[in-house]
Amino acid sequence: MSSIKDRVIAIIAEQAVLEVSDVKLEATLVDLGIDSLGLVESIFAIEEAFDIQIPFNANEPDQGDFDISSVAAIVAAVTALVNEQKPG
Amino acid sequence: MKRVVITGQGTINALGHDVPTTLEAMREGRCGIGDLDIRDVDRLSVKIGAQVRGYDPGALFNRQQIALYDRFTQFTLIASREALAQSGLTFAGQLAARSGVVLGTAGGGVNTWDENYRSVYEEGKNRVHPFVVPKLMNNAAASHVSMEWNLKGPSFSVATACASSNHAMGQAFNLIRSGMCDVMVTGGSEAMLTFGGVKAWEGLRVMSKDACRPFSATRNGMVQGEGAAVFVFEERDHAMKRGAEILAEVVGFAMTSDAADIVMPSAQGAERAITGALRDASLNPEDVGYINAHGTGTAANDKVECAAVAHAFGRHANDLMISSTKSMHGHLIGGTGAVELLACIMALKDGVIAPTIGYEEPDPECALDVVPNEAREAKVTAVLSNAFAFGGLNAVLALRAV
Numbered sequence: 127m128s129s130i131k132d133r134v135i136a137i138i139a140e141q142a143v144l145e146v147s148d149v150k151l152e153a154t155l156v157d158l159g160i161d162s163l164g165l166v167e168s169i170f171a172i173e174e175a176f177d178i179q180i181p182f183n184a185n186e187p188d189q190g191d192f193d194i195s196s197v198a199a200i201v202a203a204v205t206a207l208v209n210e211q212k213p214g
Numbered sequence: 215m216k217r218v219v220i221t222g223q224g225t226i227n228a229l230g231h232d233v234p235t236t237l238e239a240m241r242e243g244r245c246g247i248g249d250l251d252i253r254d255v256d257r258l259s260v261k262i263g264a265q266v267r268g269y270d271p272g273a274l275f276n277r278q279q280i281a282l283y284d285r286f287t288q289f290t291l292i293a294s295r296e297a298l299a300q301s302g303l304t305f306a307g308q309l310a311a312r313s314g315v316v317l318g319t320a321g322g323g324v325n326t327w328d329e330n331y332r333s334v335y336e337e338g339k340n341r342v343h344p345f346v347v348p349k350l351m352n353n354a355a356a357s358h359v360s361m362e363w364n365l366k367g368p369s370f371s372v373a374t375a376c377a378s379s380n381h382a383m384g385q386a387f388n389l390i391r392s393g394m395c396d397v398m399v400t401g402g403s404e405a406m407l408t409f410g411g412v413k414a415w416e417g418l419r420v421m422s423k424d425a426c427r428p429f430s431a432t433r434n435g436m437v438q439g440e441g442a443a444v445f446v447f448e449e450r451d452h453a454m455k456r457g458a459e460i461l462a463e464v465v466g467f468a469m470t471s472d473a474a475d476i477v478m479p480s481a482q483g484a485e486r487a488i489t490g491a492l493r494d495a496s497l498n499p500e501d502v503g504y505i506n507a508h509g510t511g512t513a514a515n516d517k518v519e520c521a522a523v524a525h526a527f528g529r530h531a532n533d534l535m536i537s538s539t540k541s542m543h544g545h546l547i548g549g550t551g552a553v554e555l556l557a558c559i560m561a562l563k564d565g566v567i568a569p570t571i572g573y574e575e576p577d578p579e580c581a582l583d584v585v586p587n588e589a590r591e592a593k594v595t596a597v598l599s600n601a602f603a604f605g606g607l608n609a610v611l612a613l614r615a616v
Contacts, residue, residue, distance in 0.1 A: 185513040
């Protein structure tokens with residue numbers, strides 16, 4: 127099974143309509159052309175893929191524990207949530 | 215062109231089951247938002263809403279009626295009874311033929327959809343009640359109003375998400391103004407506080423989990439409400455001749471489309487609707503003393519709306535009052551403009567400006583007089599009511615005191 131990082135990048139790449147190789151870890155979502163609606167859709171796709179709940183309110187995207195400042199930050203946040211919300 | 219006045223109003227919403235109770239709650243800045251009491255609430259992440267409480271349909275409708283009336287229709291009929299009773303009108307002959315109903319609702323019979331999907335999908339039943347379709351259709355409420363009061367002219371429903379009621383009342387206004395009708399029963403209704411109705415909104419990530427705080431820097435989203443408000447719009451000479459009490463005059467209406475984004479609002483689209491309503495009403499910006507804002511409490515709406523108002527009114531934007539009563543009755547989606555028109559009429563008729571409650575901290579992007587937390591006494595002679603829907607559809611009404 128591919129790593130969390132690869133799976134998150136694949137989801138973001140699909141949302142941004144880019145090749146996986148074009149989604150760099152240091153990129154921001156704005157760099158990748160993902161708007162607020164695209165962000166909400168990406169978060170939904172990540173929740174579905176990993177069966178986790180992501181605390182995210184589009185009214186205050188910079189607040190809360192889920193850091194979306196870059197692709198690397200999102201990978202780290204998803205990794206933390208996957209470990210935290212592991213069943214059993 | 216004919217002139218149009220309002221000769222009746224009625225409502226049921228989270229603040230009260232009639233107009234006097236609702237207006238008292240608005241004057242006192244009471245909040246109708248609380249813990250949701252609906253099936254499967256534990257599976258929702260948003261667990262609050264402005265629900266109609268202490269409501270017993272069995273006390274107001276018989277069993278046959280309840281089999282046909284979804285909750286949104288029940289709300290409509292309750293509000294209509296109050297409005298029509300106040301107007302004192304009865305409909306027969308020529309007047310019946312020249313009177314109709316235009317009502318806004320975004321979802322129609324959402325409870326009926328929800329209950330019957332549960333029954334066929336979750337419980338695996340293969341049979342549903344024969345009245346599911348006539349109960350859930352968006353025009354059910356308008357049709358039942360036409361039947362109960364013998365209104366035989368143009369009747370239809372309008373669904374433009376959060377602008378449905380304003381679009382509906384705008385149509386009613388123009389039907390009378392053009393001379394096509396003498397009386398129109400208009401407003402809107404919504405009953406979307408069901409598991410599916412709240413879950414759908416939850417998905418968009420724009421809902422607050424604790425409160426609706428429009429224009430406050432601490433705002434974190436919208437809160438859904440439910441209910442209805444209904445008005446009797448009447449041709450002015452017709453109302454004067456029969457000596458009816460006139461609550462306010464409807465003087466202008468405008469609608470615009472952003473043609474830009476399915477959810478993000480546009481300040482230009484909103485501003486064009488505001489200036490369009492002023493022009494249609496032959497009002498100068500300085501005439502307007504109060505605006506009932508769309509004011510959803512989302513980050514995006516409130517700053518865009520304030521920018522639109524600031525731009526449309528120029529320097530006068532600092533002198534007018536603008537409040538969002540959604541902080542009290544929640545966002546009634548397709549019914550919201552109707553309940554908010556009650557606050558507009560209260561401003562004109564009683565000189566009381568309903569507050570924006572839940573206001574905690576100024577937001578430099580919403581630097582207008584939002585009437586924070588406490589109602590205010592003020593004499594205003596003209597008001598606007600804003601509604602800006604998902605899909606970029608904007609509808610603004612202008613009213614004047616009589």
